[in-house]
Amino acid sequence: MTAAGTLPSEKDIWRWLEDVPDPEIPVVSVVDLGIVRDVAVDKGGAVVTVTPTYSGCPATAVIAMEIETALRKKGLDPVRLETRLSPAWTTDWISDEGRSKLKEYGIAPPVQGTSCAGAMKQANATVACPRCGSENTEEISRFGSTPCKASWRCRDCLEPFDHFKSF
Amino acid sequence: MTADDGFDETLFELALRMGDNALILGQRVSAWCGHAPVLEEDIAMANVGLDLIGQTKLWLGLAGEIEGKGRSADDLAFLRADRAFRNCLLVEQPNVDYAHTLMRQYLFDAWHLPMLTALKQSAEPRVAEIAEKSAKEAAYHLERSSDLVIRLGDGSVESHERMQAALNALWPFTGEFVAPDDVDKAAASRGLGPDLSAIAERYNETTAAVLRDATLSAPADAPVRKGGKEGLHSEHLGYLLSEMQWLQRSHPGAQW
Numbered sequence: 001m002t003a004a005g006t007l008p009s010e011k012d013i014w015r016w017l018e019d020v021p022d023p024e025i026p027v028v029s030v031v032d033l034g035i036v037r038d039v040a041v042d043k044g045g046a047v048v049t050v051t052p053t054y055s056g057c058p059a060t061a062v063i064a065m066e067i068e069t070a071l072r073k074k075g076l077d078p079v080r081l082e083t084r085l086s087p088a089w090t091t092d093w094i095s096d097e098g099r100s101k102l103k104e105y106g107i108a109p110p111v112q113g114t115s116c117a118g119a120m121k122q123a124n125a126t127v128a129c130p131r132c133g134s135e136n137t138e139e140i141s142r143f144g145s146t147p148c149k150a151s152w153r154c155r156d157c158l159e160p161f162d163h164f165k166s167f
Numbered sequence: 168m169t170a171d172d173g174f175d176e177t178l179f180e181l182a183l184r185m186g187d188n189a190l191i192l193g194q195r196v197s198a199w200c201g202h203a204p205v206l207e208e209d210i211a212m213a214n215v216g217l218d219l220i221g222q223t224k225l226w227l228g229l230a231g232e233i234e235g236k237g238r239s240a241d242d243l244a245f246l247r248a249d250r251a252f253r254n255c256l257l258v259e260q261p262n263v264d265y266a267h268t269l270m271r272q273y274l275f276d277a278w279h280l281p282m283l284t285a286l287k288q289s290a291e292p293r294v295a296e297i298a299e300k301s302a303k304e305a306a307y308h309l310e311r312s313s314d315l316v317i318r319l320g321d322g323s324v325e326s327h328e329r330m331q332a333a334l335n336a337l338w339p340f341t342g343e344f345v346a347p348d349d350v351d352k353a354a355a356s357r358g359l360g361p362d363l364s365a366i367a368e369r370y371n372e373t374t375a376a377v378l379r380d381a382t383l384s385a386p387a388d389a390p391v392r393k394g395g396k397e398g399l400h401s402e403h404l405g406y407l408l409s410e411m412q413w414l415q416r417s418h419p420g421a422q423w
Contacts (some may be wrong), residue, residue: 055218055221055343056217056219085296086296132258140207142307151207
């Protein structure tokens with residue numbers, strides 16, 4: 001129940017979820033990431049359907065807890081979280097807003113439309129340096145500081161940077 | 168094989184095999200955390216291990232659900248004895264050196280991806296959706312391990328020798344993945360799993376191409392070493408389990 005005593009709408013819940021940050025990359029919200037698949041109002045509470053990014057991502061449990069806490073604070077009770085595996089999450093679901101937030105934060109966003117294996121190579125896609133914008137960059141390692149990132153380096157400004165890998 | 172009490176043994180075994188392969192290899196590669204030759208590889212190994220353990224949770228969770236006796240993914244991982252594990256022998260082989268570790272990873276990934284891709288078509292929707300999720304991760308693993316096998320095989324004299332030695336040691340274990348037994352045949356006949364001869368064909372094609380680029384040659388006429396699918400393991404699994412299961416066995420029910 002909200003303060004006014006009216007039931008919150010699904011739109012309200014979506015808006016509140018936009019304030020729930022990803023625990024490992026706090027500049028983007030769980031909505032920006034595209035992992036919230038569905039929201040439903042149910043008997044004064046809410047059911048939120050979430051899809052995992054990587055099956056072993058340690059942030060998954062924290063995300064579930066943070067969503068529940070945020071919605072409880074808004075007076076929703078009970079809050080139930082459901083996991084949906086299919087269709088599998090892809091970085092193509094990261095919102096445009098999420099992409100620009102990542103870039104400002106210093107993480108090169110995934111290249112749109114290259115989420116399937118080998119697509120980056122086939123499309124000859126380049127990853128722009130989030131610091132100087134140069135496309136003269138190279139991959140250092142296919143994995144980075146979290147499961148969702150790879151390590152890259154800019155050949156022009158020489159800055160190493162994280163790339164939210166296309167997946 | 169569905170018993171009178173409704174227990175679907177074929178489906179249970181299929182989920183266990185997928186889960187145990189991911190679990191045991193995940194445990195093996197996670198041992199490199201903090202020890203890998205370079206930082207990038209250390210991070211990569213830990214992340215590959217993490218993906219595999221994440222997949223394990225899904226597969227063993229499903230196995231417990233099918234069994235219907237209230238066993239969780241954790242129960243199945245930490246409280247079974249070696250004979251109850253259904254992983255192929257390849258994944259339990261020791262790390263030895265980085266060449267063995269990478270070669271084992273590649274020989275596994277080259278099977279894992281086509282297997283998961285085929286399982287996306289499983290008649291059992293719960294299998295299909297886990298496969299859909301895991302296949303994306305397996306594709307990324309295979310890209311990486313193929314690259315490294317080629318770079319090190321076609322690298323320095325020493326890296327070539329080490330990769331060839333690893334291939335000689337590990338190649339005999341690859342046949343088990345694609346040699347169908349009764350469970351595989353039962354699964355295929357019900358559309359739960361693929362016909363393994365199609366996977367074998369794909370496996371031989373991809374490994375032949377990568378090994379050729381890596382200037383490595385698979386030993387000819389190597390005997391197929393198998394038994395893991397039925398729970399007959401090499402001596403290495405017991406040591407691995409005693410380390411992995413120590414906490415749950417010493418402090419039953421312990422939780423984070």
